[in-house]
Amino acid sequence: MNSVSSPQLAPASSPSRISIALAERSYEILIGSGLLDSADAWRDLPRADCALIVSNVTVAPLYLARLQTALSQHYRRIEVLNLPDGEAYKDWTSLNLIIDALLSRGCDRKTVLFALGGGVIGDMTGFAAAVYMRGVPFVQVPTTLLAQVDSSVGGKTAINHPLGKNMVGAFYQPVRVIADLDTLDTLPARELSAGLAEIIKYGPIADAGFLGWIEQNLDALLARDKAALAHAVQRSCEIKALVVGQDEREQGLRAILNFGHTFGHAIEAGLGYGEWLHGEAVGCGMVMASDLSVRLGLMPAEFLTRMRRLIGRAGLPLLGPRLGVQRYLELMRVDKKAEGGEIRFVLIDALGHASMRAAPDALVAEVIAANCA
Incomplete structure (x- = not known):
């Protein structure tokens, strides 16, 4: 790639939108402050009866209630699954917990998954979305800096294998990425x-x-x-x-x-x-x-x-x-x-x-x- 100049960017209070141009798989990345509480950020989500929020035990106490409030305007039923926190849990066991939750709670093929957390949650939720009933929509809601600038964007989903990182996965694009900069306030x-x-x-x-x-x-x-x-x-x-x-x-x-x-x-x-x-x-x-x-x-x-x-x-x-x-x-x-x-x-x-x-x-x-x- 050739070098390109850095443009003047909008202030954090004015959300910016970046398009990922992939034909029928195209989607937007929304970046700004206060997006969890912004009605505009959640407009035009995929229609479904049910949504499943996948988070972890660290992030959920901080931001789950606000995401549930935002989604309550769009889905009749909102299910929640909180996983252990950390890269050590990015494995088959955690992936199966997501699939188990989807099946045991009667989630159909229109169910929308929401990944609320960092790269581990985003990667596993995206992989689960790619394989459940051969593919259901999912939305990335990254709460770490690493996830906001990298792992939530581009559709790489995976779990780790003892012999190699991210060796089991799929390319599967989200339908939206919502990066609320305010979530970085609580980041260690x-x-x-x-x-x-x-x-x-x-x-x-x-x-x-x-x-x-x-x-x-x-x-x-x-x-x-x-x-x-x-x-x-x-x-x-x-x-x-x-x-x-x-x-x-x-x-x-x-x-x-x-x-x-x-x-x-x-x-x-x-x-x-x-x-x-x-x-x-x-x-x-x-x-x-x-x-x-x-x-x-x-x-x-x-x-x-x-x-x-x-x-x-x-x-x-x-x-x-x-x-x-x-x-x-x-x-x-x-x-x-x-x-x-x-x-x-x-x-x-x-x-x-x-x-x-x-x-x-x-x-x-x-x-x-x-x-x-």
Whole structure:
């Protein structure tokens, strides 16, 4: 992708709308403050007798009642399922709890699912929607920064497998994404930093100007300044919308959105899901991918220094766990981007431009050794 300039964005109090252009699967992302309580945000939802809200034990006490109130104007019956909180529960057991709830409560094929929570809830609810009665509509209501800028957008749904992250899933688009920035007020600081990792990635892969903006406004983002968050969320979603609109099923261009993820997913699987947050692993993975970009001669050494400084300022780990070089390589060979056992990485070959490349195992081993605690 070529670099594109960052536009002036509307203030957080004025909701913005970004379209994901996918023909009959097209939908809008709504971004702004107060959307949970805004009648306009919930207009033109799919018609049904029943809705099922899937949330978790952390988010539900904060926002479930407000979502139920909003949906009560549209559905005669609103069912609720609260799951355990955390990446460790993104598995078959939790997925079956959603399916069990749908079946035991008499939900038909028009039932609309609402995912109220972060990336784990969004991914599992979307996957359940994709497979229940061969597909029912669902709406993403992301309540974490990471989910608002990445996982709720684009239709990737999945659960984890002990041998690899997100290895069981489907491409299945929501009918709407409603990102209420006010939900970030209750987000723990560690989760906020994890979300910043997914924002940071958009700069090196697609928009050098946005990378500079993040560097200049990182303190405001960490302070949860609403105008800064609105800008960051909207620009991130604009970039992802552009990529997904061109490559919905990740046959080429969309793979660039996985910058840092090959190393990051290996960290998550190697430690056991939930030990590190996804964004923490991605932040560290971006350091490793930046280092590999430099070692391959694609980028100058100053790029690695710049990325390390920004990722560290965001409160993310710069050094990965010592899993052992061979364990890293083993885990990365089952990454979805691997082909014929060859590991392929998203690397930066110009600021604002990324590409998929393989690298010699020996060079990858040097990167791992240099960037693990």
